[in-house]
Amino acid sequence: MKPELYEVWGDTVDVRHLVYAILIGAIVSLSAFFTAQHFLLEWVASAQMARAYAMLVGIVGCLVGGAISASLFKPKRHVVEHEADPAWRSQILKDLQSEFGDLGRLADLPPETIAELKEMDLYELFVDYEKGLHNAGADSPPAVDGLAANGGRS
Known part of the structure:
Protein backbone atom coordinates (compact mmCIF):
# COMPACT_ATOMS: atom_id res chain seq x y z
CA MET A 1 0.00 0.00 0.00
CA LYS A 2 1.46 3.33 -1.08
CA PRO A 3 1.35 6.00 1.65
CA GLU A 4 -0.69 9.16 1.09
CA LEU A 5 1.73 12.07 1.21
CA TYR A 6 0.66 15.65 1.85
CA GLU A 7 2.49 18.90 2.35
CA VAL A 8 2.06 20.42 5.82
CA TRP A 9 3.92 23.62 6.73
CA GLY A 10 6.38 23.13 3.88
CA ASP A 11 7.22 19.52 4.73
CA THR A 12 6.05 16.25 3.20
CA VAL A 13 4.19 13.96 5.59
CA ASP A 14 2.46 10.57 5.52
CA VAL A 15 -1.11 11.03 6.78
CA ARG A 16 -1.01 7.87 8.92
CA HIS A 17 2.23 8.96 10.59
CA LEU A 18 0.83 12.45 11.13
CA VAL A 19 -2.23 11.04 12.91
CA TYR A 20 -0.05 8.72 15.01
CA ALA A 21 2.25 11.63 15.90
CA ILE A 22 -0.73 13.75 16.98
CA LEU A 23 -2.03 10.91 19.13
CA ILE A 24 1.39 10.31 20.69
CA GLY A 25 1.77 14.03 21.41
CA ALA A 26 -1.69 14.27 22.93
CA ILE A 27 -1.25 11.17 25.11
CA VAL A 28 2.21 12.13 26.37
CA SER A 29 1.41 15.80 27.01
CA LEU A 30 -1.97 15.19 28.64
CA SER A 31 -0.54 12.38 30.76
CA ALA A 32 2.26 14.66 31.89
CA PHE A 33 -0.20 17.46 32.63
CA PHE A 34 -2.68 15.38 34.64
CA THR A 35 0.05 13.52 36.54
CA ALA A 36 1.81 16.77 37.42
CA GLN A 37 -1.48 18.38 38.41
CA HIS A 38 -2.35 15.46 40.67
CA PHE A 39 0.93 15.65 42.57
CA LEU A 40 1.28 19.43 42.54
CA LEU A 41 -2.20 19.97 44.02
CA GLU A 42 -0.94 18.14 47.11
CA TRP A 43 2.42 19.95 47.30
CA VAL A 44 1.60 23.55 46.30
CA ALA A 45 -0.55 25.72 48.54
CA SER A 46 -2.43 27.45 45.69
CA ALA A 47 -4.49 25.29 43.31
CA GLN A 48 -4.11 27.96 40.64
CA MET A 49 -0.30 27.81 40.89
CA ALA A 50 -0.43 24.00 40.81
CA ARG A 51 -2.35 24.11 37.51
CA ALA A 52 0.06 26.68 36.08
CA TYR A 53 3.07 24.47 36.91
CA ALA A 54 1.20 21.46 35.56
CA MET A 55 0.71 23.31 32.27
CA LEU A 56 4.47 23.86 32.08
CA VAL A 57 4.99 20.13 32.62
CA GLY A 58 2.40 19.50 29.88
CA ILE A 59 4.36 21.71 27.49
CA VAL A 60 7.49 19.68 28.25
CA GLY A 61 5.34 16.62 27.52
CA CYS A 62 4.57 18.09 24.08
CA LEU A 63 8.29 18.34 23.38
CA VAL A 64 8.84 14.77 24.55
CA GLY A 65 5.96 13.59 22.34
CA GLY A 66 7.51 15.42 19.39
CA ALA A 67 10.88 13.77 20.05
CA ILE A 68 9.25 10.33 20.23
CA SER A 69 7.38 10.94 16.96
CA ALA A 70 10.51 12.22 15.24
CA SER A 71 12.42 9.09 16.21
CA LEU A 72 9.59 6.76 15.14
CA PHE A 73 8.64 8.41 11.83
CA LYS A 74 11.49 9.27 9.49
CA PRO A 75 11.24 12.08 6.91
CA LYS A 76 9.50 11.34 3.62
CA ARG A 77 11.59 13.74 1.55
CA HIS A 78 13.46 12.52 -1.48
CA VAL A 79 16.03 14.94 -2.87
CA VAL A 80 16.57 14.35 -6.55
CA GLU A 81 19.53 15.99 -8.21
Whole structure:
Protein backbone atom coordinates (compact mmCIF):
# COMPACT_ATOMS: atom_id res chain seq x y z
CA MET A 1 0.00 0.00 0.00
CA LYS A 2 1.46 3.33 -1.08
CA PRO A 3 1.35 6.00 1.65
CA GLU A 4 -0.69 9.16 1.09
CA LEU A 5 1.73 12.07 1.21
CA TYR A 6 0.66 15.65 1.85
CA GLU A 7 2.49 18.90 2.35
CA VAL A 8 2.06 20.42 5.82
CA TRP A 9 3.92 23.62 6.73
CA GLY A 10 6.38 23.13 3.88
CA ASP A 11 7.22 19.52 4.73
CA THR A 12 6.05 16.25 3.20
CA VAL A 13 4.19 13.96 5.59
CA ASP A 14 2.46 10.57 5.52
CA VAL A 15 -1.11 11.03 6.78
CA ARG A 16 -1.01 7.87 8.92
CA HIS A 17 2.23 8.96 10.59
CA LEU A 18 0.83 12.45 11.13
CA VAL A 19 -2.23 11.04 12.91
CA TYR A 20 -0.05 8.72 15.01
CA ALA A 21 2.25 11.63 15.90
CA ILE A 22 -0.73 13.75 16.98
CA LEU A 23 -2.03 10.91 19.13
CA ILE A 24 1.39 10.31 20.69
CA GLY A 25 1.77 14.03 21.41
CA ALA A 26 -1.69 14.27 22.93
CA ILE A 27 -1.25 11.17 25.11
CA VAL A 28 2.21 12.13 26.37
CA SER A 29 1.41 15.80 27.01
CA LEU A 30 -1.97 15.19 28.64
CA SER A 31 -0.54 12.38 30.76
CA ALA A 32 2.26 14.66 31.89
CA PHE A 33 -0.20 17.46 32.63
CA PHE A 34 -2.68 15.38 34.64
CA THR A 35 0.05 13.52 36.54
CA ALA A 36 1.81 16.77 37.42
CA GLN A 37 -1.48 18.38 38.41
CA HIS A 38 -2.35 15.46 40.67
CA PHE A 39 0.93 15.65 42.57
CA LEU A 40 1.28 19.43 42.54
CA LEU A 41 -2.20 19.97 44.02
CA GLU A 42 -0.94 18.14 47.11
CA TRP A 43 2.42 19.95 47.30
CA VAL A 44 1.60 23.55 46.30
CA ALA A 45 -0.55 25.72 48.54
CA SER A 46 -2.43 27.45 45.69
CA ALA A 47 -4.49 25.29 43.31
CA GLN A 48 -4.11 27.96 40.64
CA MET A 49 -0.30 27.81 40.89
CA ALA A 50 -0.43 24.00 40.81
CA ARG A 51 -2.35 24.11 37.51
CA ALA A 52 0.06 26.68 36.08
CA TYR A 53 3.07 24.47 36.91
CA ALA A 54 1.20 21.46 35.56
CA MET A 55 0.71 23.31 32.27
CA LEU A 56 4.47 23.86 32.08
CA VAL A 57 4.99 20.13 32.62
CA GLY A 58 2.40 19.50 29.88
CA ILE A 59 4.36 21.71 27.49
CA VAL A 60 7.49 19.68 28.25
CA GLY A 61 5.34 16.62 27.52
CA CYS A 62 4.57 18.09 24.08
CA LEU A 63 8.29 18.34 23.38
CA VAL A 64 8.84 14.77 24.55
CA GLY A 65 5.96 13.59 22.34
CA GLY A 66 7.51 15.42 19.39
CA ALA A 67 10.88 13.77 20.05
CA ILE A 68 9.25 10.33 20.23
CA SER A 69 7.38 10.94 16.96
CA ALA A 70 10.51 12.22 15.24
CA SER A 71 12.42 9.09 16.21
CA LEU A 72 9.59 6.76 15.14
CA PHE A 73 8.64 8.41 11.83
CA LYS A 74 11.49 9.27 9.49
CA PRO A 75 11.24 12.08 6.91
CA LYS A 76 9.50 11.34 3.62
CA ARG A 77 11.59 13.74 1.55
CA HIS A 78 13.46 12.52 -1.48
CA VAL A 79 16.03 14.94 -2.87
CA VAL A 80 16.57 14.35 -6.55
CA GLU A 81 19.53 15.99 -8.21
CA HIS A 82 19.64 16.20 -11.95
CA GLU A 83 21.85 17.98 -14.41
CA ALA A 84 20.31 20.85 -16.28
CA ASP A 85 19.87 20.52 -20.01
CA PRO A 86 22.98 21.96 -21.78
CA ALA A 87 20.79 23.57 -24.45
CA TRP A 88 18.80 25.32 -21.71
CA ARG A 89 22.03 26.60 -20.12
CA SER A 90 23.28 27.91 -23.46
CA GLN A 91 19.97 29.67 -24.04
CA ILE A 92 20.27 31.34 -20.63
CA LEU A 93 23.71 32.70 -21.59
CA LYS A 94 22.31 34.03 -24.88
CA ASP A 95 19.42 35.66 -23.00
CA LEU A 96 21.85 37.25 -20.54
CA GLN A 97 23.95 38.61 -23.39
CA SER A 98 20.96 40.03 -25.21
CA GLU A 99 19.69 41.66 -22.00
CA PHE A 100 22.93 42.92 -20.44
CA GLY A 101 25.44 42.97 -23.29
CA ASP A 102 28.92 41.45 -23.32
CA LEU A 103 29.41 38.80 -20.63
CA GLY A 104 33.16 39.34 -20.53
CA ARG A 105 35.99 36.87 -21.01
CA LEU A 106 37.07 33.97 -18.81
CA ALA A 107 40.68 35.14 -19.18
CA ASP A 108 39.75 38.36 -17.36
CA LEU A 109 38.42 36.54 -14.27
CA PRO A 110 40.46 36.08 -11.11
CA PRO A 111 41.65 32.54 -10.29
CA GLU A 112 39.21 32.30 -7.35
CA THR A 113 36.25 32.86 -9.66
CA ILE A 114 37.59 30.34 -12.19
CA ALA A 115 37.94 27.77 -9.38
CA GLU A 116 34.38 28.48 -8.25
CA LEU A 117 33.03 28.05 -11.79
CA LYS A 118 34.86 24.73 -12.08
CA GLU A 119 33.50 23.62 -8.70
CA MET A 120 29.95 24.33 -9.86
CA ASP A 121 30.56 22.61 -13.23
CA LEU A 122 29.92 25.86 -15.10
CA TYR A 123 33.43 26.53 -16.42
CA GLU A 124 33.07 24.30 -19.52
CA LEU A 125 29.74 25.95 -20.31
CA PHE A 126 31.41 29.38 -20.49
CA VAL A 127 34.39 27.98 -22.44
CA ASP A 128 32.01 26.48 -25.02
CA TYR A 129 30.06 29.72 -25.14
CA GLU A 130 33.23 31.75 -25.80
CA LYS A 131 34.28 29.29 -28.51
CA GLY A 132 30.85 29.66 -30.12
CA LEU A 133 31.20 33.44 -30.13
CA HIS A 134 34.70 33.23 -31.58
CA ASN A 135 33.70 30.70 -34.26
CA ALA A 136 30.74 32.84 -35.27
CA GLY A 137 33.14 35.75 -35.81
CA ALA A 138 31.56 37.71 -33.01
CA ASP A 139 34.55 38.65 -30.90
CA SER A 140 32.49 41.52 -29.59
CA PRO A 141 28.73 41.07 -29.56
CA PRO A 142 26.65 43.57 -31.52
CA ALA A 143 24.57 46.23 -29.84
CA VAL A 144 21.12 45.03 -28.84
CA ASP A 145 18.09 47.35 -28.74
CA GLY A 146 20.14 50.53 -28.57
CA LEU A 147 22.64 49.19 -26.08
CA ALA A 148 26.36 49.03 -26.72
CA ALA A 149 28.31 45.82 -26.09
CA ASN A 150 29.40 47.05 -22.65
CA GLY A 151 25.79 47.67 -21.60
CA GLY A 152 25.86 51.44 -22.13
CA ARG A 153 23.68 53.42 -24.53
CA SER A 154 24.93 53.75 -28.08
